[in-house]
Amino acid sequence: MNELRALAIGLDRWVAKAETVVIVVLVAMLTAVTFAQVCARYVLGDPLIWSEEAARYLFVWVSMLGAALALREGGHFGLDLLIRRAPALKPALGPMVTIVTALFLLILLKTGIDETNLASRQFAMTFPMRMQWAYLALPTGAGLMLFHLAIHFIRSPSMHILDIRREPE
Amino acid sequence: MTAALALFAAFATAGVPIAFALGAAALAGLWLIEGAPLRIVASRIFAGIDNFSLLAIPFFILAGDLMETGGISQRLVTLARVLVGHVRGGLGNVVLIAMLFFSGISGSTNADAAAIGSVMIPAMKRHGFGAGHAGALVAAAAGMGILVPPCLTMVVYGSITNTSIATLFAAGFLPALIMTAALMFHLRIDAQRLGLKPEPRISWRDRARALRQALWALLLPVIIFGGILGGIFTPTEAAVVAVIYAIIVGMLVYGEVTPSYLVRSLLRTGVTSGIVMLLIGAANIFAWLMTVSGVPAAIASGIQSIGGGMVFLLMSILVFLPLFALLDGLPGMLMIMPVFVPIAQHLGVDLVHYGILMTAVMGIALFLPPVGVGLYIVLGLSGATLGEISRHLLPYLATMTAVAVLIAFVPWIVYLVPYLFGLYAPR
Numbered sequence: 224m225n226e227l228r229a230l231a232i233g234l235d236r237w238v239a240k241a242e243t244v245v246i247v248v249l250v251a252m253l254t255a256v257t258f259a260q261v262c263a264r265y266v267l268g269d270p271l272i273w274s275e276e277a278a279r280y281l282f283v284w285v286s287m288l289g290a291a292l293a294l295r296e297g298g299h300f301g302l303d304l305l306i307r308r309a310p311a312l313k314p315a316l317g318p319m320v321t322i323v324t325a326l327f328l329l330i331l332l333k334t335g336i337d338e339t340n341l342a343s344r345q346f347a348m349t350f351p352m353r354m355q356w357a358y359l360a361l362p363t364g365a366g367l368m369l370f371h372l373a374i375h376f377i378r379s380p381s382m383h384i385l386d387i388r389r390e391p392e
Numbered sequence: 393m394t395a396a397l398a399l400f401a402a403f404a405t406a407g408v409p410i411a412f413a414l415g416a417a418a419l420a421g422l423w424l425i426e427g428a429p430l431r432i433v434a435s436r437i438f439a440g441i442d443n444f445s446l447l448a449i450p451f452f453i454l455a456g457d458l459m460e461t462g463g464i465s466q467r468l469v470t471l472a473r474v475l476v477g478h479v480r481g482g483l484g485n486v487v488l489i490a491m492l493f494f495s496g497i498s499g500s501t502n503a504d505a506a507a508i509g510s511v512m513i514p515a516m517k518r519h520g521f522g523a524g525h526a527g528a529l530v531a532a533a534a535g536m537g538i539l540v541p542p543c544l545t546m547v548v549y550g551s552i553t554n555t556s557i558a559t560l561f562a563a564g565f566l567p568a569l570i571m572t573a574a575l576m577f578h579l580r581i582d583a584q585r586l587g588l589k590p591e592p593r594i595s596w597r598d599r600a601r602a603l604r605q606a607l608w609a610l611l612l613p614v615i616i617f618g619g620i621l622g623g624i625f626t627p628t629e630a631a632v633v634a635v636i637y638a639i640i641v642g643m644l645v646y647g648e649v650t651p652s653y654l655v656r657s658l659l660r661t662g663v664t665s666g667i668v669m670l671l672i673g674a675a676n677i678f679a680w681l682m683t684v685s686g687v688p689a690a691i692a693s694g695i696q697s698i699g700g701g702m703v704f705l706l707m708s709i710l711v712f713l714p715l716f717a718l719l720d721g722l723p724g725m726l727m728i729m730p731v732f733v734p735i736a737q738h739l740g741v742d743l744v745h746y747g748i749l750m751t752a753v754m755g756i757a758l759f760l761p762p763v764g765v766g767l768y769i770v771l772g773l774s775g776a777t778l779g780e781i782s783r784h785l786l787p788y789l790a791t792m793t794a795v796a797v798l799i800a801f802v803p804w805i806v807y808l809v810p811y812l813f814g815l816y817a818p819r
């Protein structure tokens with residue numbers, strides 16, 4: 224059992240590392256694509272038609288992966304007034320909060336998969352790409368958030384999500 | 393609909409992060425509406441994020457992060473010091489003016505408070521300010537600074553309400569200056585009472601040198617606003633130009649941005665964007681529910697019967713202050729916008745005016761004792777207790793609230809600058 228737990232935690236660290244690398248690369252790409260748009264329009268006088276749409280879909284990916292890593296590090300804003308004033312309630316509130324969060328993420332995962340399947344028949348407006356690759360960010364992000372949430376739960380079932388505070392590795 | 397709002401309040405109080413609390417409460421609301429398709433959840437989140445205007449968010453975060461190195465805040469503080477250090481109130485004025493400069497580079501209020509506070513609070517303590525007073529001044533200045541563009545609050549508000557972000561940016565300048573003037577006047581009275589001495593006057597040669605050293609940093613807002621107000625760039629494009637400029641200046645001129653610092657900045661930008669965008673997406677599901685329910689229209693007709701627009705603006709201030717203080721500003725704004733913005737539209741309130749008012753109130757709320765998040769930054773930096781800071785801060789916040797009420801009653805404060813730049817046509 225303990226080995227399984229250690230394995231899960233190790234996997235969590237590995238996933239977070241992969242997320243980190245992908246986020247850094249995507250934000251760099253996002254910046255490069257948008258800057259290329261500015262240069263093409265104002266310096267070369269020949270505007271790119273695909274850059275704005277490409278940047279938007281890149282940003283959807285950045286947002287969902289960023290939200291996942293933020294969940295691992297306890298970055299999402301929450302109201303901690305009650306748990307600070309009444310720490311005795313924490314062991315009871317912690318699992319409830321985890322369940323509510325997981326419920327929303329499960330629905331986002333399910334509807335995200337549905338939307339991704341629907342989008343496989345559409346194409347992006349300005350370049351040849353199936354829209355499923357843009358929509359895929361939603362179930363991926365929801366799945367990763369559920370994964371990190373599950374690991375937090377395995378580490379300590381009674382933890383409260385607002386108590387998680389860690390530095391990115 | 394009331395059920396969804398009550399459920400949100402319950403979830404948020406229990407400590408469910410606001411984005412998930414909004415999403416889960418909206419799920420319950422969807423459940424209650426006969427035949428509402430569940431796929432709204434994914435499609436509204438996607439549509440909420442998929443917006444080119446919102447791309448200004450990661451770029452302003454990134455540019456700010458790259459410019460927030462110690463050297464730059466030190467240079468801007470030095471410049472502010474040679475400009476206004478000799479005015480009565482001394483270093484307190486320096487805090488306010490340095491914040492005007494610094495907020496023009498960074499879009500984040502908490503980062504402003506940390507950057508200026510870490511330089512100025514120790515200096516003020518050495519020059520006869522109490523720890524509580526020094527912390528309070530930095531808090532008040534940072535709260536004012538939210539009105540100085542670029543401002544993430546304005547980007548989010550403008551993108552969601554389809555209000556021109558360029559107009560909102562231009563509209564923020566005059567209210568920021570009026571709030572600065574009001575705070576400097578307030579400080580002047582305090583200085584007399586507390587016997588604070590001004591700094592010696594600085595020679596013009598030293599002033600020129602301080603200006604030269606801060607020049608590279610100050611050019612950034614010039615590029616951003618010159619580009620946006622001159623109609624050359626969209627705010628998103630101006631933001632990405634700011635990023636490239638910040639990388640070049642940070643690496644080559646000041647030498648404080650290293651490749652590993654850059655990578656960390658890229659990561660922080662991605663994570664912060666993720667937090668903000670998930671909130672925006674979840675709030676977008678909520679907005680759909682509100683539109684379907686017709687609740688805002690009903691509230692609007694109720695307010696119409698008791699006095700209309702002005703009553704609504706004052707009511708907004710009263711609701712926003714505690715709400716934004718409790719919910720860390722932006723999450724609170726995203727939660728309340730689906731209800732209040734449609735009401736404003738029904739009552740014929742101009743959305744630029746409303747957005748600036750909302751931003752001004754957020755600046756105050758972020759530092760409102762005892763819960764404002766920004767407060768805890770100045771607490772840490774000053775070493776004062778919450779009580780000491782609050783005693784000095786509350787009068788300043790009262791002055792700022794008076795300015796917010798002034799903004800509500802005198803809309804031309806908001807319209808004047810956009811009008812001069814041709815971004816606003818009077819109705």
